[in-house]
Amino acid sequence: MSPDKFKPGPDVWTADLMDYHLEANSSGPPSPAPMSTQDQTEPKPAATAQDDTEPKQPLGPEAAKTPDDNSKAPEAAAAFEYPNVTAPFSLGELITLATPTMVPHHAPGAAHTRHTFFVDVYLAEHDKIGTMYVESLEPTYKFHPVPIVFIHDDWHTGQVWITKPDGAPGIASYLLQQGFHVYIVDLPSYGRSPVFATHQALARGNPLSAEMVEERLTAPGRRVRPAWKTAHLHSQWPGVCAQPETPILGQPIDHEVCNPPLQTGLRDDAAFEAHYGSMAVPALTKFKRQLLAQSALASLVDKIGRVALIGHGSGATMAWLAADARPSLIAAIVALEPSGPPFAAYTPNRLRPSPLERKYGLxxxxxxxxxxxxxxxxxxxxxxxxxxxxxxxxxxRVCMLQSGDAPRQLVHLAKMNHAVFTAEASMHSQYDWTTVEFMKQAGLTVFHFALGDLGVYGNGHLMMLEENSDVIAQLVGTWVTLNVRQEWPRAA
Known part of the structure; x- marks a missing residue:
């Protein structure tokens, strides 16, 4: 996409991202625009309106800044009003209408009420196994009708949604400021969600090594041989700045080049250590963790009512399981790089079919x-x-899909819309498309957003912890706003 499409203003940014089609009938959810079938391994076409040597144009408020812009943050956004529009329309236009002001994230947070509670977790109908911790952040002025529940990935807790490793507010904090009522959970056996010792002792996972975190999450592009094709594009880990030579694993780093010091995503950097110190060790088997998360999230929505779910990695798996158990209480699901691929494990540059991996597809x-x-x-x-x-x-490209001409349909998950967001530099850029193909084959309405195609560059799997997370938060929040409405307002 040409950067000339981006038209930033002092307080509002717009982008001609893609055509977003809605059907006028109310018999079912809107259908997604056709997805591109271009092979992800092919090189991206050069921008026609800009010299190839120029840097990529970022999407978001940074595009509107000048080097001498030291002005104070604008005041918080005005009260949200649903746009009076007629379908079809461009998603870029609705981003402007649905979120009128993109508030710089270091402005004071939204006035809100915070309270915490626990819900029961059952392994079987009458076999209580523990509780799940829930944190509610309710803004004084709510501008959106449906709350959002944030569900973390394995090896993490709900903390990842609130504060980033550099101390900046996270995605949940941003959407709270935009008028969403947000709930943040620690999944069973993580953080403040204990399970009874007799069950927790059954299995105990191993912590991720610091080297694995560097190579897969925080510094994938700094290996001598990156493990996947887009890893070298990773540039959004907090605090990264340019050096004459990009440091790689095993080579010394000159911390005097940047002020504040360079954050490389490698050990001994403050942002890396902050994130690595917050990670948790999974307890119980993967199968049992999924059953408990399904029970816990079902208990939560039974208590608080209809919500949208945002899950990261395996958190998206938990969101789908919860929606399968309570389809009438889930308005929409956003999967930030869901665990995948279906029925297979991914090794560099190839899929390895395995019944031990997501044998139900998702x-x-x-x-x-x-x-x-x-x-x-x-x-x-x-x-x-x-x-x-x-x-x-x-x-x-090939992937694992259902065989035959009449594949089984995910009838409960078909009752809400789904979005999959994929970062440009993540390992998921190599296989998230397979998850989307399975979802479409199983009858789901799914929108696949490759962030790089939307002008959001350089992110890895931990996109919600990286420098441009506010831009991603706005895209996610806008999509949720557009997809939980039962009836769309029409022009008079």
Missing amino acids: ADAPLTFDPPLASSPAAASDFALDVELRRATGSR
Whole structure:
């Protein structure tokens, strides 16, 4: 996309991101615009209106700043009003209408009421196994009708949504400031959500090594040989600034080049140590963690009512399981780089089919299909569905999909809209498309947003902790706003 599409103003930014189509009938959720089938391994076409040597134009308020811009942050956004528009329309236009002012995130936070509570967690109907901690942040002035529940990834807690490693407010804090009532959970066995010791002792995961965190999450592009094709594009870890030579693993770093000192995503940097120190060790098996999260989130929405869910990594898996259990109480689901790919493990540059990985496509725990599945797989080595390697529509790429001409449908998950956001430099840039293909085959309405195609560059898997997280938060918040409305206002 040409950077000339971006038209930043002093308080408002717009972008001609993509055509966002809504159907006028109210019989079901809106249909997504057709997705591009271009092979992700092909090079991106050069911008026609700009010299290739110029840096990429960022999306967001940074595009409007000048070097001498030291003005104070503008006042908070005015009260939200739903746009009076007629479908179809561009998503860029609605970003401007739905979020009239993008407030710099270091402005004072929104006035809100904070309270915490716990909900019960059951392994079976009458087998209480523990509790889940929930934090409610309710703004004094709510501008959106449906609250958001944030669900963290494995090895993390709900803290990742509130504060970033450099101390800046996180995505939940941003959306709170935009008038969303937000809930943040610590999933069962993480953080402040204990499970009974008799169960917790059954399995104990291993912590991620510092080296693994560097290579997969905070500094994937600094390896001598990056593990995937887009890793070298990673540039948004907090505090990174340019050096004559980019440091790589095993080489010394000159911290005097930048002021404040360079944050590389490597050990001994303040941002890395802050994040690594906040990580948690998974307890219980992956299958049991999913069952408990489904129970806990179902208990939560039974208590607080209809919500939108935002899940990161395995948190998206938990969101889908919760929606399968309580479809009438889930308004929309945003998956930030969900665990994947379906029915397979990813190794650099290839998929390795495995019934041990997400045997129900989106989860390891059962989901509701139509026609119904006969029974649970007889053995761990069995797939839950009839699947095969298939070529994606209009593409040379292959992925694991259901076989046959009448694939089973995820009937409960089809009752709400879904969005998948994929970062430019993450490992997920190599395989999130496979998850989207499976979702579409199973009858879901899904919107796939590749952030790089939207002008949001340089993010890794921890996009919500990185420098440009406010831009991502606005995209996510706008999509949620557009997809939880039962009836759209029309022009008079």
